[in-house]
Amino acid sequence: MKLIVDRLHVTLDRNPILRDVSLEVGQGDIVGLVGPNGSGKSTLLRTVYRSLRPAAGVVRVGDDDVWELPPRAAARRTAAVLQDTGGNTTGLTVTQIVALGRAPHHGLLGRDGAEDHEAVSDAIDRCGVRPFADRDHASLSGGERQRVLLARALAQNPKLLVLDELTNHLDIRARFELLDLIRATGVTTLAVLHDLDLAARLCDHLVVLRAGTVAAAGPVLKVLTPDLLADVFGVHAHTERHADGVIRITYAARPLARDVDPRGHPCRRDGTPAAIPPPGAPASDQARSPK
Numbered sequence: 001m002k003l004i005v006d007r008l009h010v011t012l013d014r015n016p017i018l019r020d021v022s023l024e025v026g027q028g029d030i031v032g033l034v035g036p037n038g039s040g041k042s043t044l045l046r047t048v049y050r051s052l053r054p055a056a057g058v059v060r061v062g063d064d065d066v067w068e069l070p071p072r073a074a075a076r077r078t079a080a081v082l083q084d085t086g087g088n089t090t091g092l093t094v095t096q097i098v099a100l101g102r103a104p105h106h107g108l109l110g111r112d113g114a115e116d117h118e119a120v121s122d123a124i125d126r127c128g129v130r131p132f133a134d135r136d137h138a139s140l141s142g143g144e145r146q147r148v149l150l151a152r153a154l155a156q157n158p159k160l161l162v163l164d165e166l167t168n169h170l171d172i173r174a175r176f177e178l179l180d181l182i183r184a185t186g187v188t189t190l191a192v193l194h195d196l197d198l199a200a201r202l203c204d205h206l207v208v209l210r211a212g213t214v215a216a217a218g219p220v221l222k223v224l225t226p227d228l229l230a231d232v233f234g235v236h237a238h239t240e241r242h243a244d245g246v247i248r249i250t251y252a253a254r255p256l257a258r259d260v261d262p263r264g265h266p267c268r269r270d271g272t273p274a275a276i277p278p279p280g281a282p283a284s285d286q287a288r289s290p291k
């Protein structure tokens, strides 16, 4: 199903956290949500998986506003894998954790049927956690637990996957494997990723948040321009597609100084110029961080 976020505003403790945020994830597409710390990525995800009601705006999954759907119907559509959803799982096996993904599909009696067993078994296999199936979930490594949480989400058979830093605990091979796995699901996905290289590998499109607003959105190469990387992330970098088809980002050795604007002109900490550069003045190389 398609996800549409339309003119979303979120306020927390009277502070505006998201302002006029709109984005779209097409059926089966993977869109990466990126941005500096505190830019509002997790807050946006919370409105999408219906844990935080927006002050204004609409979140539509398929044809329905998720905030108008009954909670159980909304839960059947969207599965979220969050940074710290491990919770206290001591005493539950991996299979039991994955089976929790079936809860939104159960009737009043809450009994597992053949379809539930099949969905759980299939998710366990797809995520490669069969070797741990009978282990206590709490005894797994961080990376193993991440895969189990993804298996729980897939067991739910969702129409929309919402992922918050899923690859955090994973080694590099496991990251690539997980990215392949997410791609193979074919499920519409909105994923928060801090690692821009991984975002470029996984995603069809990116949405860049800065201070609660959308700074840019579109195909990876169009979005991750040197100006945007300097402006939003404060780094000198360039992005290109290599001969193997993979988009990679090359970063300068150091971040931009905080008191230099993206063109290398001195500025105040709030980004306003310290002095108006004369017309046509070249960017000061001295003011730039070394490449």
Ligand SMILES: Nc1ncnc2c1ncn2[C@@H]1O[C@H](COP(=O)(O)OP(=O)(O)OP(=O)(O)O)[C@@H](O)[C@H]1O
Residues within 6 Å of the ligand: 012, 013, 015, 017, 035, 036, 037, 038, 039, 040, 041, 042, 043, 044
């Ligand atoms: N209850 C609250 N009251 C006021 N501000 C809040 C509240 N909860 C979160 N915030 C602020 O909202 C902003 C956005 O937070 P959010 O967690 O969505 O950012 P993020 O982009 O996911 O950050 P990170 O990359 O560090 O995980 C932050 O500045 C945070 O301090």
